[in-house]
Amino acid sequence: MKAARITVADPSLQPVADVVAALADPHPPLTTDLHLTLGDVTRAPAAAGVPISGGDECFRVTTTPTATVCQARTHQGLFRAALHTSLYGPPETETVEDGPRYAWRGLMLDTARHFWTVPELRQIIDLAAIHRLNVLHLHLTDNEGWRIQIPGLPRLTAGTPHYSTDDYTELQRYAARRHVVIVPEIDLPGHSAAALRAYPDLAVLPAPTGWSSQLPAPVALDPRDAATRDFVSHVLTELCRLTDGPYVHFGADEAFGMDDTLYNQAVALARTVIRAAGKRPLGWQESARAGLNPGDVAQWWVDPEMTDPPTELTALGLTGELIATITEYFAPSADDLARIVAAGGRVLLSPQSHLYLDRPYAPAIVPEAQRERAAGLGFIYKPRTVRDTAGWDPGAYGLADENVAGVEAALWSETLRGFDDLTTMLLPRLAAIARTAWTGRPAPWSEQRRHLAADGRLWERRGLAFLRSTEIGWT
Numbered sequence: 001m002k003a004a005r006i007t008v009a010d011p012s013l014q015p016v017a018d019v020v021a022a023l024a025d026p027h028p029p030l031t032t033d034l035h036l037t038l039g040d041v042t043r044a045p046a047a048a049g050v051p052i053s054g055g056d057e058c059f060r061v062t063t064t065p066t067a068t069v070c071q072a073r074t075h076q077g078l079f080r081a082a083l084h085t086s087l088y089g090p091p092e093t094e095t096v097e098d099g100p101r102y103a104w105r106g107l108m109l110d111t112a113r114h115f116w117t118v119p120e121l122r123q124i125i126d127l128a129a130i131h132r133l134n135v136l137h138l139h140l141t142d143n144e145g146w147r148i149q150i151p152g153l154p155r156l157t158a159g160t161p162h163y164s165t166d167d168y169t170e171l172q173r174y175a176a177r178r179h180v181v182i183v184p185e186i187d188l189p190g191h192s193a194a195a196l197r198a199y200p201d202l203a204v205l206p207a208p209t210g211w212s213s214q215l216p217a218p219v220a221l222d223p224r225d226a227a228t229r230d231f232v233s234h235v236l237t238e239l240c241r242l243t244d245g246p247y248v249h250f251g252a253d254e255a256f257g258m259d260d261t262l263y264n265q266a267v268a269l270a271r272t273v274i275r276a277a278g279k280r281p282l283g284w285q286e287s288a289r290a291g292l293n294p295g296d297v298a299q300w301w302v303d304p305e306m307t308d309p310p311t312e313l314t315a316l317g318l319t320g321e322l323i324a325t326i327t328e329y330f331a332p333s334a335d336d337l338a339r340i341v342a343a344g345g346r347v348l349l350s351p352q353s354h355l356y357l358d359r360p361y362a363p364a365i366v367p368e369a370q371r372e373r374a375a376g377l378g379f380i381y382k383p384r385t386v387r388d389t390a391g392w393d394p395g396a397y398g399l400a401d402e403n404v405a406g407v408e409a410a411l412w413s414e415t416l417r418g419f420d421d422l423t424t425m426l427l428p429r430l431a432a433i434a435r436t437a438w439t440g441r442p443a444p445w446s447e448q449r450r451h452l453a454a455d456g457r458l459w460e461r462r463g464l465a466f467l468r469s470t471e472i473g474w475t
Helices: 010-022 075-088 118-130 163-179 193-198 226-242 261-276 283-289 310-312 320-342 368-375 384-389 417-426 429-441 447-462
Strands: 005-010 031-037 059-063 065-073 095-098 104-110 135-139 179-188 247-251 280-283 297-298 346-350 404-411
Touching: 005 010, 005 310, 010 031, 010 283, 031 075, 065 075, 065 297, 075 346, 095 247, 095 404, 104 429, 118 135, 118 163, 118 417, 135 404, 163 179, 163 226, 179 226, 226 247, 247 261, 261 280, 261 283, 280 283, 283 297, 283 320, 297 320, 310 320, 320 346, 320 384, 368 417, 384 429, 384 447, 404 417, 404 429, 417 429
Parallel strands: 005 031, 031 065, 104 135, 104 404, 135 179, 179 247, 247 280, 280 297, 297 346, 346 404
Antiparallel strands: 059 065, 059 095
């Protein structure tokens, strides 16, 4: 029997076929030829949100006695169809048309608290593509580290693991071939300790009243200082110059100790610089308090109902005074979602209640063989089951399509020690979130369990560690 092939109707489609073949290589070979062709499909490209990676991802897959035919209007749509078919097999029905519900389907990865190497990031990009995600958001700076080379500011990365400008360029090209867009983040004006270690003359504001020695004092850059403004402008301008994608993230979360006036100045500076450099600014939800233009994106991650400060912060051994200070800071988050909508902004949905994947797994679902590893993973949040995460509904917030940017899971690296820890925290939860971001709603748990079991076989063939939750019948 001759080996099945991926064939193309036009030579311009060969790069799509080549990447699909490379991603499918560790998996069982196709049983029938796969033919890729451009052409019209019935499904309209009506995904809600920001079309960050080219827009139309709709496709048709038709099974014939001699081949499976993938047809789409764009290379991106063909890639989605061909890769999914190569990994999971042809559809059970003769013809299937499909397309995403949300245009932005992302994963944020924290590289500041733990540096992930370029080969490791390539594996994450591959994983994103396999699960039909189209954004990798890299959190490149924080108090713990500065991970991106900025021309003209060599001390930022001196003696520390980081991505050179060549690394960053290569990663973007690698991702683009897999129809994944890199969104870089420089977290300012808070979370700036790494910048201050490199450039201690930067001006900062005092720690807020009520802070104590129990946690490192937060530092926020002072936007009134001319040299500090020049530093921020230079960093963001250079990052925009190096970035191929349309968005640059400027952070703006947890700027403890800043009053409204100074915070507004800092956010306005970041947005102005990014726009002047030809990119679109994106910040965490707090940035909406400094005002938004219609269409601006704010990444929504928290409100008081998602948090339990007395329980979670007590677990860190904090005093009541400091817990009260932090709780007071987060009180305005109750209105951030409404604030974004009222301004005509777009919400990038990343609620930490379900999409923060540094949340520990519930001990009851962790198999005996993985209990030691799982016990050391996860931040202070209350544990959840995989079923809890898989049941998250992005439509539960009552947002109109014009106020949605998309969906993005987030993995912070506070407790991660290596790549197996990383993939164990991602999987299986990321696959369930990605499937919901594609379809628009969570499938019944019985269906999700079946899908995740199939995903597990795929991860095994790729040599990826994952949590073998007792909720799922792995085979």
